[in-house]
Amino acid sequence: xxxxxxxxxxxxxxxxxxxxxxxxxxxxxxxxxxxxxxxxxxxxxxxxxxxxxxxxxxxxxxxxxxxxxxxxxxxxxxxxxxxxxxxxxxxxxxxxxxxxxxxxxxxxxxxxxxxxxxxxxxxxxxxxxxxxxx
Amino acid sequence: xxxxxxxxxxxxxxxxxxxxxxxxxxxxxxxxxxxxxxxxxxxxxxxxxxxxxxxxxxxxxxxxxxxxxxxxxxxxxxxxxxxxxxxxxxxxxxxxxxxxxxxxxxxxxxxxxxxxxxxxxxxxxxxxxxxxxxxxxxxxxxxxxxxxxxxxxxxxxxxxxxxxxxxxxxxxxxxxxxxxxxxxxxxxxxxxxxxxxxxxxxxxxxxxxxxxxxxxxxxxxxxxxxxxxxxxxxxxxxxxxxxxxxxxxxxxxxxxxxxxxxxxxxxxxxxxxxxxxxxxxxxxxxxxxxxxxxxxxxxxxxxxxxxxxxxxxxxxxxxxxxxxxxxxxxxxxxxxxxxxxxxxxxxxxxxxxxxxxxxxxxxxxxxxxxxxxxxxxxxxxxxxxxxxxxxxxxxxxxxxxxxxxxxxxxxxxxxxxxxxxxxxxxxxxxxxxxxxxxx
Numbered sequence: 001x002x003x004x005x006x007x008x009x010x011x012x013x014x015x016x017x018x019x020x021x022x023x024x025x026x027x028x029x030x031x032x033x034x035x036x037x038x039x040x041x042x043x044x045x046x047x048x049x050x051x052x053x054x055x056x057x058x059x060x061x062x063x064x065x066x067x068x069x070x071x072x073x074x075x076x077x078x079x080x081x082x083x084x085x086x087x088x089x090x091x092x093x094x095x096x097x098x099x100x101x102x103x104x105x106x107x108x109x110x111x112x113x114x115x116x117x118x119x120x121x122x123x124x125x126x127x128x129x130x131x132x133x134x
Numbered sequence: 135x136x137x138x139x140x141x142x143x144x145x146x147x148x149x150x151x152x153x154x155x156x157x158x159x160x161x162x163x164x165x166x167x168x169x170x171x172x173x174x175x176x177x178x179x180x181x182x183x184x185x186x187x188x189x190x191x192x193x194x195x196x197x198x199x200x201x202x203x204x205x206x207x208x209x210x211x212x213x214x215x216x217x218x219x220x221x222x223x224x225x226x227x228x229x230x231x232x233x234x235x236x237x238x239x240x241x242x243x244x245x246x247x248x249x250x251x252x253x254x255x256x257x258x259x260x261x262x263x264x265x266x267x268x269x270x271x272x273x274x275x276x277x278x279x280x281x282x283x284x285x286x287x288x289x290x291x292x293x294x295x296x297x298x299x300x301x302x303x304x305x306x307x308x309x310x311x312x313x314x315x316x317x318x319x320x321x322x323x324x325x326x327x328x329x330x331x332x333x334x335x336x337x338x339x340x341x342x343x344x345x346x347x348x349x350x351x352x353x354x355x356x357x358x359x360x361x362x363x364x365x366x367x368x369x370x371x372x373x374x375x376x377x378x379x380x381x382x383x384x385x386x387x388x389x390x391x392x393x394x395x396x397x398x399x400x401x402x403x404x405x406x407x408x409x410x411x412x413x414x415x416x417x418x419x420x421x422x423x424x425x426x427x428x429x430x431x432x433x434x435x436x437x438x439x440x441x442x443x444x445x446x447x448x449x450x451x452x453x454x455x456x457x458x459x460x461x462x463x464x465x466x467x468x469x470x471x472x473x474x475x476x477x478x479x480x481x482x483x484x485x486x487x488x489x490x491x492x493x494x495x496x497x498x499x500x501x502x503x504x505x506x507x508x509x510x511x512x513x514x515x516x517x518x519x520x521x522x523x524x525x526x527x528x529x530x531x532x533x534x535x536x537x538x539x540x541x542x543x544x545x546x547x548x549x550x551x552x553x554x555x556x557x558x559x560x561x562x563x564x565x566x567x568x569x570x571x572x573x
Binding site for chain 2: 039044088091130
């Protein structure tokens with residue numbers, strides 16, 4: 001009987017020890033070293049090159065830059081849009097004194113985009129900023 | 135805006151775009167359709183005040199980016215390698231004092247910086263996990279299932295595996311994910327437009343693999359059921375692959391104004407093939423209907439434009455729930471002939487996918503056409519648009535005058551009398567009957 005009781009206690013103790021060990025392993029973070037690194041793969045795919053981007057300008061100084069504002073018919077941002085471009089123009093003039101600016105021109109978001117693009121290219125700008133909204 | 139930007143770049147004019155961030159997918163669709171993977175831009179915070187003061191505040195944020203955009207910009211997450219744009223880095227490393235800290239940094243970067251996700255925490259796609267996924271297919275990692283998306287991105291087995299790991303998919307799901315992606319990439323992405331809405335891919339799994347990986351065909355078949363993780367994680371893997379592989383490092387969504395119908399980009403179901411045993415001949419599973427051997431595993435993908443669940447209809451009125459789709463009348467006769475109406479029979483509930491409603495197959499025993507083919511024929515005959523409604527929708531100018539039918543529509547109308555209602559699909563075989571759901 002005593003032997004049986006001892007075995008039972010031993011068994012319980014072993015189980016408890018086993019559980020404690022297991023619990024300890026489970027509770028510990030996988031990496032408790034000073035630094036853990038996680039290296040992951042990039043999910044993006046390869047994409048064929050179809051068109052080349054326009055070469056970027058070495059500087060905006062001496063260049064003609066068009067600022068274009070798209071205005072959807074229900075556009076709440078209109079006053080802010082013009083204020084935005086006034087501020088951009090002031091900053092640009094300060095940094096690039098010889099820049100020529102085509103000041104905010106509007107195009108409607110309802111106009112065909114190819115038409116708007118043609119209108120912009122006809123101004124023969126060296127670079128263009130287009131926004132906002134729409 | 136995207137087409138304007140791309141046209142200017144093509145003309146040799148460097149461009150910088152400033153736009154409200156909610157228009158990003160729409161703008162990028164225009165950019166990518168015109169052969170560019172990305173564009174120099176700043177996506178403005180929608181919450182900036184719509185005042186002159188707000189405009190000035192925005193200018194101070196945007197100005198340095200604008201100057202860089204016109205003078206030294208290049209895509210942030212892609213670099214040119216010969217005739218291909220490739221990711222700037224094949225791996226990223228995130229470090230922390232603990233694993234949890236590194237994991238949090240990974241999730242913050244992938245979800246918040248690159249938008250490579252769906253907003254929920256991702257499983258880190260480590261080399262080991264991706265290799266385990268790749269081991270579930272005999273295909274080589276570089277094998278391409280197809281080119282798809284606005285930028286015509288290469289959907290290789292390895293890239294799909296990376297996204298599948300991120301989605302939390304188990305390797306045993308990978309064959310189904312690959313089959314679904316092969317099907318999806320075989321359809322031109324323009325048919326899954328990014329602008330207004332996109333069809334939700336319904337991925338239907340038939341054959342032994344459905345049971346092997348436990349794809350749900352019963353209760354909650356269209357929803358998330360924790361007893362069946364395969365459905366949710368396959369759907370999530372497909373979604374992530376669609377937005378990440380061709381997303382130019384932006385996680386572009388394949389839909390914009392409304393988005394897909396599900397929270398995820400796809401729905402995954404298995405057909406309840408045991409219905410054949412219950413109902414007998416005429417209730418063969420979908421893949422057998424499509425001519426495949428019964429013992430073969432098969433994945434079908436159907437793009438869903440509309441979804442009309444109902445619990446109180448009957449077989450006669452069901453067909454009339456199929457909505458006329460004025461925005462998507464097929465532009466060619468061939469497209470009309472290929473158009474499919476999928477009818478999902480739900481045990482104990484009635485529901486349908488892509489327009490129709492049909493009752494529990496057991497209640498069909500009460501009618502005289504209890505086979506899939508008979509139901510398809512019945513739906514074809516009943517699911518028609520009354521001519522007066524058709525004319526009002528399709529053949530009336532805004533000023534109320536009549537206009538002539540053209541293209542596929544004219545060809546279809548030629549086959550009908552002037553007062554006949556117009557079928558929503560070309561023939562009985564265009565009504566695809568599936569069985570799933572219930573208890």
